[in-house]
Amino acid sequence: MRPLLRKHWQHLVLFPLALLWLSPLLWIVVTSLKTRTEVFDPASGLLPRAAQWTNYPQALSIAPFDTYLLNSIFVTGGIILAQLVTITLAAYAFARLRFPGRNLVFGLFLLQIMFPIYATFLTNFVTVRELGLMNSLWALMVPFVASGYGTFMLRQAFRQVPTELADAARLDGCGHLSTLWHVYLPLVKPTLVAFAIISVVTHWNDYMWPLLVTNSESVRTLPIGLGLLAKADSGADWTRLMAATVVVVSPLLLLFVIFQRRFVDSFMHAGLK
Amino acid sequence: MLLPSLVFLALFTYWPILRSIWFSVHDVMLGSNEIFFLGLENYTRLLGDGLFWKSFANTAIYTVLTIPLSILCALLLAVALDTRLRGMAIYRSAFFYPVMIPSVAAGMVWVFLYAPGYGPINGAMAALGLPRLEWLYDSAWALPAIIVMSIWKYSGYFMLILLAALQLVPRDLYEAARLDGVSPLRQLIHITVPMISPTLYFVVVIGVLHSYQIFDYVFVMTQGGPADATNVLTYYIYQNAFQFQDIGYAAAVANCLLLFIIGLIGLVSLTLGRRVHYLGK
Numbered sequence: 001m002r003p004l005l006r007k008h009w010q011h012l013v014l015f016p017l018a019l020l021w022l023s024p025l026l027w028i029v030v031t032s033l034k035t036r037t038e039v040f041d042p043a044s045g046l047l048p049r050a051a052q053w054t055n056y057p058q059a060l061s062i063a064p065f066d067t068y069l070l071n072s073i074f075v076t077g078g079i080i081l082a083q084l085v086t087i088t089l090a091a092y093a094f095a096r097l098r099f100p101g102r103n104l105v106f107g108l109f110l111l112q113i114m115f116p117i118y119a120t121f122l123t124n125f126v127t128v129r130e131l132g133l134m135n136s137l138w139a140l141m142v143p144f145v146a147s148g149y150g151t152f153m154l155r156q157a158f159r160q161v162p163t164e165l166a167d168a169a170r171l172d173g174c175g176h177l178s179t180l181w182h183v184y185l186p187l188v189k190p191t192l193v194a195f196a197i198i199s200v201v202t203h204w205n206d207y208m209w210p211l212l213v214t215n216s217e218s219v220r221t222l223p224i225g226l227g228l229l230a231k232a233d234s235g236a237d238w239t240r241l242m243a244a245t246v247v248v249v250s251p252l253l254l255l256f257v258i259f260q261r262r263f264v265d266s267f268m269h270a271g272l273k
Numbered sequence: 274m275l276l277p278s279l280v281f282l283a284l285f286t287y288w289p290i291l292r293s294i295w296f297s298v299h300d301v302m303l304g305s306n307e308i309f310f311l312g313l314e315n316y317t318r319l320l321g322d323g324l325f326w327k328s329f330a331n332t333a334i335y336t337v338l339t340i341p342l343s344i345l346c347a348l349l350l351a352v353a354l355d356t357r358l359r360g361m362a363i364y365r366s367a368f369f370y371p372v373m374i375p376s377v378a379a380g381m382v383w384v385f386l387y388a389p390g391y392g393p394i395n396g397a398m399a400a401l402g403l404p405r406l407e408w409l410y411d412s413a414w415a416l417p418a419i420i421v422m423s424i425w426k427y428s429g430y431f432m433l434i435l436l437a438a439l440q441l442v443p444r445d446l447y448e449a450a451r452l453d454g455v456s457p458l459r460q461l462i463h464i465t466v467p468m469i470s471p472t473l474y475f476v477v478v479i480g481v482l483h484s485y486q487i488f489d490y491v492f493v494m495t496q497g498g499p500a501d502a503t504n505v506l507t508y509y510i511y512q513n514a515f516q517f518q519d520i521g522y523a524a525a526v527a528n529c530l531l532l533f534i535i536g537l538i539g540l541v542s543l544t545l546g547r548r549v550h551y552l553g554k
């Protein structure tokens with residue numbers, strides 16, 4: 001018994017903990033299949049007597065979830081594409097070019113990590129309003145086009161690229177941009193993917209900023225739509241709400257399950273090295 | 274090459290910070306063009322504003338409790354997972370998946386879990402013979418409830434980063450310690466923690482930055498209530514700006530938040546940053 005215990009103690013500790021961690025997710029799924037009375041009746045047990053699949057079409061019919069989904073895809077895609085361009089150029093400059101004040105400017109880039117949108121939303125709101133971008137999909141993207149974090153990650157990766165490779169390319173007559181494109185970018189693909197995954201998870205789930213700058217259905221994203229539904233229902237109909245939650249959380253969770261290794265590696269090594 | 278980034282950083286990071294300082298010494302109302310110079314009046318008002326101090330204290334309590342607790346939790350999970358364990362990938366995902374869930378969805382589900390009447394947490398407490406609590410409706414338990422939820426949400430992320438660092442710790446150190454009869458707990462404190470201290474430091478900084486997200490939880494779960502027991506600086510800025518339309522005053526609060534974050538990061542780098550142990554550097 002004792003050697004067995006010593007060998008498997010991790011499972012004894014981890015298994016119940018993992019169940020505890022998973023329980024909110026299980027609760028969402030289970031509730032989304034219950035009837036309303038089952039939710040409020042503690043005596044009805046944990047599982048629904050018969051799965052109520054109709055909760056799903058009902059939940060999806062209350063709000064334009066297809067518009068939300070398209071907006072989410074457009075906004076997240078737009079942010080990440082713009083970021084990849086800005087961080088690649090900036091990281092290359094910081095990693096390989098010499099210019100006066102380089103460290104100071106790099107410090108300024110890092111300032112953005114410390115003061116994300118949660119710290120600057122107030123004045124950014126005023127700015128976006130003055131720019132006339134209020135209640136447009138652009139408003140959801142512009143504050144995130146530059147990324148101090150992404151620049152930092154990619155600079156570290158560029159520095160690992162042997163300078164001989166770049167020098168060879170230069171001798172062959174490549175300019176900065178084509179060296180960047182043909183030599184550097186192919187070599188730092190893992191970092192680009194890692195940053196892209198982190199960025200997509202962040203902005204797909206963004207709540208505060210989209211909440212402030214949108215006020216009509218045509219520009220809302222999935223998290224905002226879900227929040228509104230919650231407010232409208234105010235806890236009266238958990239079955240519908242949980243069905244909508246399943247729909248909103250499943251795209252990322254599915255991607256996570258399929259590309260688990262990629263996701264884990266990205267988050268694991270983000271900022272290290 | 275820096276230009277594209279700098280334009281956007283200037284517009285949405287530097288300019289807002291400068292402007293927020295300018296706003297805070299003026300009387301600015303949302304949607305009005307009249308602006309009056311106030312000097313430091315907004316700040317003197319802050320000093321006498323009990324609600325400001327309360328939200329400041331709540332922000333501090335939340336940060337100071339959530340970060341160490343979730344890192345401790347993450348460290349223990351990472352150590353337990355840092356063996357060639359069967360089902361390791363499943364465990365890892367089970368602890369990590371909350372990071373993928375939007376804050377609004379997480380907040381909402383936990384409102385349900387914490388529901389006093391029919392919520393499963395109270396159900397479980399009753400089954401264990403513990404008293405039922407009002408959780409988010411009780412001013413003593415609302416903030417702790419949000420802290421517990423945050424630990425659930427972020428531990429997996431920190432665990433993953435720590436796991437990457439643990440895998441780089443030379444195994445023979447543990448082997449030697451075990452031969453000398455050092456207990457697992459002391460191995461953790463005297464070998465593991467010093468060896469991964471740069472990563473721990475990094476995780477603390479990430480933790481500080483993630484603690485901003487409490488706005489989402491407060492907005493979804495409690496609206497700052499009950500009786501402002503969960504009002505935090507970010508939410509108080511929001512209230513002043515968008516409910517009371519007082520941009521100038523909100524900007525003064527925002528500047529205090531910036532100072533708080535600078536102070537916190539400064540404190541962390543002075544205390545922890547100094548003690549970080551870099552192998553071979």
